[in-house]
Amino acid sequence: MKLTKFILATCAIGLVTASVAHSQTVGKAEDQIRWRQSAFTTLSWSMARIKANVNGEFNKEQVVQAANTIQTLAHANISSLFVPGTAKGKGWKNTEVKPEFFTDKEGAAKAWATFSTEADGLAKVAATGDAAAVKAQFGKVGQSCKGCHDKFHVED
Amino acid sequence: MKLTKFILATCAIGLVTASVAHSQTVGKAEDQIRWRQSAFTTLSWSMARIKANVNGEFNKEQVVQAANTIQTLAHANISSLFVPGTAKGKGWKNTEVKPEFFTDKEGAAKAWATFSTEADGLAKVAATGDAAAVKAQFGKVGQSCKGCHDKFHVED
Numbered sequence: 001m002k003l004t005k006f007i008l009a010t011c012a013i014g015l016v017t018a019s020v021a022h023s024q025t026v027g028k029a030e031d032q033i034r035w036r037q038s039a040f041t042t043l044s045w046s047m048a049r050i051k052a053n054v055n056g057e058f059n060k061e062q063v064v065q066a067a068n069t070i071q072t073l074a075h076a077n078i079s080s081l082f083v084p085g086t087a088k089g090k091g092w093k094n095t096e097v098k099p100e101f102f103t104d105k106e107g108a109a110k111a112w113a114t115f116s117t118e119a120d121g122l123a124k125v126a127a128t129g130d131a132a133a134v135k136a137q138f139g140k141v142g143q144s145c146k147g148c149h150d151k152f153h154v155e156d
Numbered sequence: 157m158k159l160t161k162f163i164l165a166t167c168a169i170g171l172v173t174a175s176v177a178h179s180q181t182v183g184k185a186e187d188q189i190r191w192r193q194s195a196f197t198t199l200s201w202s203m204a205r206i207k208a209n210v211n212g213e214f215n216k217e218q219v220v221q222a223a224n225t226i227q228t229l230a231h232a233n234i235s236s237l238f239v240p241g242t243a244k245g246k247g248w249k250n251t252e253v254k255p256e257f258f259t260d261k262e263g264a265a266k267a268w269a270t271f272s273t274e275a276d277g278l279a280k281v282a283a284t285g286d287a288a289a290v291k292a293q294f295g296k297v298g299q300s301c302k303g304c305h306d307k308f309h310v311e312d
Contacts, residue, residue, distance in 0.1 A: 026205050034197060039194075042229075049180065059179050
């Protein structure tokens, strides 16, 4: 087998492997919109829990639960629910995503990466139980949420 | 200080500490119902993702994301959203919890503990990438969901 043929054959095997391992698109458009609205609302709940703790009595266990939820969802590929055909539509309510989210892929990926990094930082400081550090990092997570919402979310 | 006085004083300190560290109740009744509906819908999304992978092409990364989401939410104290006054009411939709969930606290705690244990097992096997083991454990998680729904959830 010539080298070029060998390389082509190897690439072909690679493509088949990639095809076997590709990420499943799950659900209908309505499911996908409801699921992403639910995931973001679960993030809101978790942010509200941490806010209550940094502004009031601090319960480490509750903060850890909420920070872990935010971190896990930051890495759960929620963006896979923004499939073509879901730029408009209704889940629990009409979607509030801006069309730019589907066209500015680089901007969307960058915004999500910032959020993921800040979420990792929040889970880390939550585990220490340092209320002041949690408050500071909570602010950074909030800023990353706002950064993305300003660009890609139609506010109520 | 007499021993009884010392014990009473120690208990008093313990009570104050417990008070400082108590878990915050966050949100109004409508928020709480919407948040818990969102958390359970995020669990449904994650279960749907794993189902698609064990019945079709298996993508380890997606299965790990979904299993970690289920495990984290299993330990996020969603039960704190079932506060008195939320047995009836509307979040995204009317709540579908049965009144028994609020009265049979032991049964509810037991059902959730079973789910948490099975969710831990699912995250563990997901990390190995063993599709057959994920399929088997996914069935056990599904059974634990069904066990709780049969007792405490008004099915559609």
